[in-house]
Each structure stands twice: as structure tokens, then as C-alpha cells.
Amino acid sequence: MNESLHLWLIPLLPFIGFLLNGLLGRRLPKAVVSAIALLAPLGSFLVVLLASRAALPHSESYGNWITVGPLNIDLTFVLDQLSLIMLLVITGVGFLIHIYSVGYMHDDEGYWRYFAYLNLFLFFMTTLVLAGNALLMFVGWEGVGLASYLLIGFWFQKKSASDAGKKAFIVNRIGDFGFLIGLFLLLANFGTLSFSDLAQKIAANPTMTGGVLTAIALCLFIGATGKSAQLPLYVWLPDAMEGPTPVSALIHAATMVTAGVYMVARTHFIFDRSPLALSVVAIIGAATALFAATIGLVQTDIKRVLAYSTVSQLGYMFLGCGVAAYSAAIFHLMTHAFFKALLFLAAGSVIHAMGGEQDMRKMGGLRTKTPITFWTMTMAVLAISGFPFMSAFFSKDAILAAAFASGSLGKLLWFVGLVTAGLTAFYMFRLWYLTFFGETRSHDAHSHESPWSMLGPLAILAVLSVGGGWIGAGRFGAFLSPVLGTKTEELTGSLEYIMMALAVAAGALGWFLAHRMYHQRSAAAQLAAPAPAGYNLLQNKYYVDEFYNLIVVKPLLTLSKYFLEWVVDFAILGGLAWLLAGIASLSGAILQRWQSGNIRSYAAWLALGAAVLLYFVLAPHVFGAASLHLGMAGH
Known part of the structure; x- marks a missing residue:
């Protein structure tokens, strides 16, 4: 193995920034918060620059991560030409956005919290890009979803901001479900999630086209449509404008929304074997490009124009x-x-x-x-x-x-x-x-x-x-x-x-x-x-939000309301409460009969209890001796 490039430092430095500002930022001077927040992406950028001088591709394994039966997944980072380009963009542009944020967010009372979330975002995004297998990529994939929820809804006191954060989180879960199905299909058919192993196994079988590869590619692309805001899962991105403007720059320009494009490029050896999947990707991409551009023609909010762009x-x-x-x-x-x-x-x-x-x-x-x-x-x-x-x-x-x-x-x-x-x-x-x-x-x-x-x-x-x-x-x-x-x-x-x-x-x-x-x-x-x-x-953006609200959101809310009210609340919780109350009431009635205050009743219960106790104590000996006597008489 080649000399270590310390790739682990690239995600670790932003994570340290997140921990320091997240745990201590409230009590630190603003200048210290700023220094921690800026040094984290700058350090990552410098590590990437130093690593770029090495021979590529370069991989570093940090031991076994998951072992389940024959499946072994290592914690591996890979730096090649593709991940190098992505890391330079993420850390370089991300560092500039951090600098800009120092001035833009200077008077915000959540200054320390903002930079903690921003560093957390870079930690997950760099993890996603460096991942040598699909499962580790999925960890980063879900992490940027979490960080985007925190940043989009940063001004959570505003209902529009908190709603936008929830919308982004929920819509991305729909796409991520497709991504998960794709991972399960990869495991079922190839027994590995390592990108290099998958590429080798597919390359070793040149006749393998379409079929299961099409299913895998389409499932992965469903995940990409959510994360990269393509039809029909684009609706979260325009609402993401509710977050601070530097957040919009980070999400839209260098990080989260490009994750889907990166994932498709990283798994191109799967898509290349499925002409149908490639056609679907091209058609959805072209349709989304035209669709969003027409909406951008008439928007009046400067950030929404850029969102649809x-x-x-x-x-x-x-x-x-x-x-x-x-x-x-x-x-x-x-x-x-x-x-x-x-x-x-x-x-x-x-x-x-x-x-x-x-x-x-x-x-x-x-x-x-x-x-x-x-x-x-x-x-x-x-x-x-x-x-x-x-x-x-x-x-x-x-x-x-x-x-x-x-x-x-x-x-x-x-x-x-x-x-x-x-x-x-x-x-x-x-x-x-x-x-x-x-x-x-x-x-x-x-x-x-x-x-x-x-x-x-x-x-x-x-x-x-x-x-x-x-x-x-x-x-x-x-x-x-x-x-x-x-x-x-x-x-x-x-x-x-x-x-x-x-x-x-x-x-x-x-x-x-x-x-x-x-x-x-x-x-x-x-x-x-x-x-x-x-x-x-x-x-009115083709009334897509209204359509989703009518066809998906309202029915789900109505179903949830009645399910929770009648099945969960009335039938399950109410029934359980009624059962417990009945047991308590019956027990109370019995105990009430026992605790009557009548001495003769107490004496009768005492005698009955003593008789029962004597029966259980003496019965085995009595019946045992009787059976032994009958046995001897028979002989």
C-alpha cells in the first residue's frame, strides 16, 4: 500500500470544528468561534491540495467496519481523479462561503450554532465523496440530509423556515428509500458494496446488461432525483431559500445538490450496462432543465430565481x-x-x-x-x-x-x-x-x-x-x-x-x-x-405543490388523523386503559370484600388460607405414602 495521505483528516477537521463550536461555542468569544469555523475547511482544503500531488488512485482502509456472515465492509476512503475534483470544489468553495458568513451572520444570536452546522455539513459531504463503498457513501448521504434540515430551518422561530426544513427532510427520505433498495439489490446480486469490487465483477461479465442492472440503476437514480432536486422530487429546493443566504450558496453550489450527480458518475459502470436507465436519466435531466427554467422566468424573489436556476x-x-x-x-x-x-x-x-x-x-x-x-x-x-x-x-x-x-x-x-x-x-x-x-x-x-x-x-x-x-x-x-x-x-x-x-x-x-x-x-x-x-x-409553479398537497399530503394527514384517533388512541390506548381500569376495579372489589371490618369474616378467611396452605404442604406426603402402601399390597 502507498504511503498514507492522511485522508481521514479531510472529514475529521470539520467534525472537530462542529464539536468545538457545538459544545463550547455559546461561551466562546465570537472571534474564537470564527477562527475554529474557518480553520476547519481551510485545513481540509490544504490536506486535499497536498494529497493531489500523490499518485492516483489512492485508497486508505481504517479497519473492518461491519461483518455480517460472509459480508465484510471496511471503513475505506478512496482518492482518485473524480473525488479529487469534488473535494477541491467542496472544501475550496466551502471555505469561501465560511469567510462570507462571518460578515453576513455577524449579528445573529445563533452565530456559534450556525457555524457548528456548517462544519457538520462539510464533514458529511467529504465523507460521502471519499467513501470507498456504497454503505459509507449512504452515511454521508443521510448526514448531509440531516445538516441541510438544520441549516434550512436555522431560523426555526419562523414557521416558513421550519416548514421548509421539514419539507426538505421528508422529500429526501422518499428518494433515499430508492437508494436503499438499490443497495439491497447490489448486496443480493454481487455480495459486496465496494465500488472497486462491483466494477471488477461487472467488467468480468461483459454479457451482463439490463435486467437487474437496470433495476439497480433506476433505484439509485431515484435517490439522485431527491438529493439533486430533479423531477418529480425537486419541490424541496426552492423552499430551501428560507435558510440564511450563505447556506443556499453552500447547498446549491458546492455540496448537497451535486451529490446525486456525483453518485451517478461514481456508479457509471452500472448505468453503462443499461441503455434504458441512461435514457431515463437523460430525459429526466432535460425535462427538469426546461421545466425549472420556465418557472424561473417569472419569479420575483431574487433567491427563488436562483433556486430554480x-x-x-x-x-x-x-x-x-x-x-x-x-x-x-x-x-x-x-x-x-x-x-x-x-x-x-x-x-x-x-x-x-x-x-x-x-x-x-x-x-x-x-x-x-x-x-x-x-x-x-x-x-x-x-x-x-x-x-x-x-x-x-x-x-x-x-x-x-x-x-x-x-x-x-x-x-x-x-x-x-x-x-x-x-x-x-x-x-x-x-x-x-x-x-x-x-x-x-x-x-x-x-x-x-x-x-x-x-x-x-x-x-x-x-x-x-x-x-x-x-x-x-x-x-x-x-x-x-x-x-x-x-x-x-x-x-x-x-x-x-x-x-x-x-x-x-x-x-x-x-x-x-x-x-x-x-x-x-x-x-x-x-x-x-x-x-x-x-x-x-x-x-404559481404549475401548481405542483398544490397538486402534491391535494393528492399526497392531505390524504396522508387525514388517514393519519383518523388512524391515530380511532385505532391508536381509541382502540389501542383507550382499550388498554379500559382493560387496566377494569382489572383495578375488579381487584378493588375483591379486596373490598376482604377488608370488610367483620372479625368473623377475617377469621373465616384466615382458616381458609391456613387450610389451603396445609393442603399444599402435607398433600405430597399423604398421597405419596398412600401410593406406596397400595404398591406393597399389590405385591
Whole structure:
């Protein structure tokens, strides 16, 4: 085995930060809480950087974890090209979000609790990524679900925040049930949950396709639809905006919602053997991308626009996975972490300047009052819109090109992705114009720029949003090929440039329409004018929440109410209480007869008790002697 890289330090350092701030933070000075919270992700990031210099892949086993009959599961961490990219994004972007949080959450009374939860989140996410087997991944998977519940509902005094946290937790349990079934199927058919062992067993049987592998892949993908907010389990993510804005940046950009994409890429050797499963992943991804983008067109809450944007961009990543372009999907995951973290943190800076206001209809004119926030957010808007030579220009086009080259279904999905690219540019420039241009429509006359603890991370992320695409352009696939294999269907020659030009044209058209409709405030309502019914449909998010509430939530609540009231409360608890009361009443009646106060009655009971006692004491001897006498007489 190679020399130890001390991979265990990567999750351990955030966990220590969680313990220190969670147990002692209430009594520690705020500066000490901040230092503990920042050193944890920074230390993890430095360990990842040092480990990246070693030969990959590298695994470290820390002993046997679970032994049940023939099943042995080791506590193993694996660092390869895929997990390295993920860890750099998680710890690097996560560290910037921690720095930003110092300024954003400075006056919150739960400051220490917030950073304890944030460190806990990184502990579980790094565990998920480093896991060498599916069960350890599931531990991290469930852990980020717990941490997200705590962070989304951080301001639990607000009912909307506590409800959002519960919604995220419950919806993810639905997806996680599918994940669990997939794990059981893996155990039943392969007898192991180690990713390397699974890959070897499947590779050793080249004729194994479809069938049980399709079932396993689809069950795993159900888990991914919950964690990565895809149709039909996307509904928790927009409500997650109730948490503090840095939490939204962490969940949406670098950690939890990308876990599903990472899991599909990590288990690609299963999906590759099931064309049906890959088609389902691609169709769900493309449908989610378009669906969420249409809702984002009309949202007025700045954070909700970005939330639906996240759902849409995750759809792009699953589209890439569905056409087996895993490297392109992970490439877009990385660039998305840069510009989406920047978008959320810049939105937080806007909200900070507006005194907590999130409605874009009440903003405007912030370009001159918050110039650094304006220019950094402009970089993110250009990046996500696919502006030439910025980060998403490379990663999004790589996915669209792979879809176009994958066959007839892929060409249809490419067109859906192209339309989505135009819609993305439209709603992002709509946000840009409504927030920063025109007249100031806020009653808060004290709008001001954020402190440097918040602006510093914005500047770094702006640089990454502009140049992050160059990191992987032309090299990302080769770097990840030892883990994910090589995608063979690629566009070449003039067709590649035509596809690139069409993607840029779609983004330019989206900007042009947004410019015409929202650059002047008087034109801001023009989107609703031509089709008010369609506008209302989008504004109400296709009534999906109402549909779920009518079909799923209310029936379950009603069933639970009557089940608990009549079966549990009345029949079981009430019946048990009645039975116990009856026994007590009967016992009391008997004891009451005994305790009558009548001396003759007491004497009679005493005599009866003595007779019974004598019977049990003497009867064995009497009957034993009688049987012996009869036996001798018979002889």
C-alpha cells in the first residue's frame, strides 16, 4: 500500500470544528468561534491540495467496519481523479462561503450554532465523496440530509423556515428509500458494496446488461432525483431559500445538490450496462432543465430565481450523465459551483444592502450604490448565460455537443437544452436589470456596499466564474478518463462550431428579450401581457405543490388523523386503559370484600388460607405414602 495521505483528516477537521463550536461555542468569544469555523475547511482544503500531488488512485482502509456472515465492509476512503475534483470544489468553495458568513451572520444570536452546522455539513459531504463503498457513501448521504434540515430551518422561530426544513427532510427520505433498495439489490446480486469490487465483477461479465442492472440503476437514480432536486422530487429546493443566504450558496453550489450527480458518475459502470436507465436519466435531466427554467422566468424573489436556476442547471448535469458524457457533467458541476456560489453570495450582498428585502420589484438602482457587488454578479450572470469563453460556455456546450452526438433521442434532448440555454439567459438578465438598473424603488435610503469579509469571496469567485472553464477545456475528459472512461461520440469539424454558435445565439436572444422588456421599468410587466393565463401558471409553479398537497399530503394527514384517533388512541390506548381500569376495579372489589371490618369474616378467611396452605404442604406426603402402601399390597 502507498504511503498514507492522511485522508481521514479531510472529514475529521470539520467534525472537530462542529464539536468545538457545538459544545463550547455559546461561551466562546465570537472571534474564537470564527477562527475554529474557518480553520476547519481551510485545513481540509490544504490536506486535499497536498494529497493531489500523490499518485492516483489512492485508497486508505481504517479497519473492518461491519461483518455480517460472509459480508465484510471496511471503513475505506478512496482518492482518485473524480473525488479529487469534488473535494477541491467542496472544501475550496466551502471555505469561501465560511469567510462570507462571518460578515453576513455577524449579528445573529445563533452565530456559534450556525457555524457548528456548517462544519457538520462539510464533514458529511467529504465523507460521502471519499467513501470507498456504497454503505459509507449512504452515511454521508443521510448526514448531509440531516445538516441541510438544520441549516434550512436555522431560523426555526419562523414557521416558513421550519416548514421548509421539514419539507426538505421528508422529500429526501422518499428518494433515499430508492437508494436503499438499490443497495439491497447490489448486496443480493454481487455480495459486496465496494465500488472497486462491483466494477471488477461487472467488467468480468461483459454479457451482463439490463435486467437487474437496470433495476439497480433506476433505484439509485431515484435517490439522485431527491438529493439533486430533479423531477418529480425537486419541490424541496426552492423552499430551501428560507435558510440564511450563505447556506443556499453552500447547498446549491458546492455540496448537497451535486451529490446525486456525483453518485451517478461514481456508479457509471452500472448505468453503462443499461441503455434504458441512461435514457431515463437523460430525459429526466432535460425535462427538469426546461421545466425549472420556465418557472424561473417569472419569479420575483431574487433567491427563488436562483433556486430554480440551480434545479435547471442540475438537469443539464444529468443530461450529460444520461448520454454517458460523465466528464462533461462533472465539468459543468465544477463551473456551476463557481458561478452559482457567486450568484447566491452576491444576492446575499444585495439583500444585505436592501435591509433584508428579497423582492426584485422593490429593488433597482443598486449599480451605483453597490458597485463591487454589481460587477461581480455581472460576471456570474454572463457565465451562466454562456457568454463566449466564460466558464459555462465550455462546460454547458460540452454537454449539449455530447447530447447531439448520441443519436436521435440525443438530438431532441439537445434541442431542449438549447431552448433552456436561451431561457436561462433571459431570466438571469431579467434579474440583473431589475436589481441594478432603473430607478431606486426601495424605501430604504441607506443602501450600502457589504463589508470586505463578504466582498473578498465575491472577487475570488468572479475570477473563477470568468476563467474556470479554461481549467478543464480540452483536458477535463482526459484527466477523468481513468475513472469515468472516454466518451467516444464527439462533434468534430464545422459541426462543432455550428453547435457552439447556436448555443451562443440562444443566450444572445435571451439577453436581447430581457433587455427590451426589463431595461426600462415601464416595460417590466410586458411578459404577462400577451398570455396572462400562462404567466399565472408559471407564477404559481404549475401548481405542483398544490397538486402534491391535494393528492399526497392531505390524504396522508387525514388517514393519519383518523388512524391515530380511532385505532391508536381509541382502540389501542383507550382499550388498554379500559382493560387496566377494569382489572383495578375488579381487584378493588375483591379486596373490598376482604377488608370488610367483620372479625368473623377475617377469621373465616384466615382458616381458609391456613387450610389451603396445609393442603399444599402435607398433600405430597399423604398421597405419596398412600401410593406406596397400595404398591406393597399389590405385591
